[in-house]
Amino acid sequence: MRPHFFLSLSHYYFFQHLFSWKVGLRITPVMKRNGGREAPDGVRYPHIALDVLGQCHSSACVELGNTRVICAVHHPQQLVDEYRGSRGRVACTVRRSASAGSHAAGSAQPSVVTPEKDMSLALEGVAEEVVILEKIPQLLVEVVVEILAEDGGVWDAVATSMSAALVSGGFEMYDLFSACGSALLSDGAVVLDPDAAEESNAQASALVCVMLNSGDICYARHQGSCEPGTVLELVSSAMKGCLSRKSAITTQLINHPIL
Numbered sequence: 001m002r003p004h005f006f007l008s009l010s011h012y013y014f015f016q017h018l019f020s021w022k023v024g025l026r027i028t029p030v031m032k033r034n035g036g037r038e039a040p041d042g043v044r045y046p047h048i049a050l051d052v053l054g055q056c057h058s059s060a061c062v063e064l065g066n067t068r069v070i071c072a073v074h075h076p077q078q079l080v081d082e083y084r085g086s087r088g089r090v091a092c093t094v095r096r097s098a099s100a101g102s103h104a105a106g107s108a109q110p111s112v113v114t115p116e117k118d119m120s121l122a123l124e125g126v127a128e129e130v131v132i133l134e135k136i137p138q139l140l141v142e143v144v145v146e147i148l149a150e151d152g153g154v155w156d157a158v159a160t161s162m163s164a165a166l167v168s169g170g171f172e173m174y175d176l177f178s179a180c181g182s183a184l185l186s187d188g189a190v191v192l193d194p195d196a197a198e199e200s201n202a203q204a205s206a207l208v209c210v211m212l213n214s215g216d217i218c219y220a221r222h223q224g225s226c227e228p229g230t231v232l233e234l235v236s237s238a239m240k241g242c243l244s245r246k247s248a249i250t251t252q253l254i255n256h257p258i259l
């Protein structure tokens with residue numbers, strides 16, 4: 001007599017649940033990326049050094065992988081007599097050293113409005129939101145950032161260095177701030193904190209500058225062509241990447257003797 005295989009209803013539902021769980025399981029793909037990262041959502045963490053320059057009010061150097069920038073905050077100066085406001089002002093200048101190379105492979109023809117000029121204007125807008133300008137009435141604070149080496153994440157390093165230098169200089173701010181980017185690669189993968197090679201291979205990208213404690217966005221930018229849902233995914237991923245660096249940034253600033 002042939003043996004009969006009996007499957008009870010409870011066993012059926014158990015195996016059905018097990019099978020559906022296995023099918024629906026999403027495994028994060030392994031990717032060999034710059035900085036020893038093996039996942040698309042991996043970020044590089046900044047190394048911050050304060051007061052690295054003399055003859056200025058305060059300064060900070062930030063390294064993010066192979067990207068390195070230095071920020072100098074000059075001594076506050078009296079605004080011109082024509083300015084009658086009660087708030088101070090922060091002026092930003094971003095420069096690129098010759099050793100940093102071009103902005104991207106196959107850079108466009110020279111333009112009056114350079115990426116550094118755009119970044120300078122955007123950072124002035126960030127300062128308007130973050131720095132308590134009423135605490136420096138009638139004063140002008142000049143911030144100069146120089147890009148020394150570039151391998152992606154320039155905005156991340158520049159924003160972090162500016163925030164650190166202002167804190168080191170004793171300027172009162174509503175919050176610390178930093179930035180992070182995300183990119184949609186040609187193979188459809190979304191990566192956080194793209195390096196230079198990933199940026200050049202991106203179909204679309206997003207960048208956010210975020211207050212680290214409140215999570216408020218100070219600046220956001222999107223480039224490239226993609227579906228609206230992908231834009232939201234890029235922005236959301238960039239925010240998560242930025243906030244994931246909060247502990248690393250605050251720990252380095254708190255451990256500095258000025259704070």
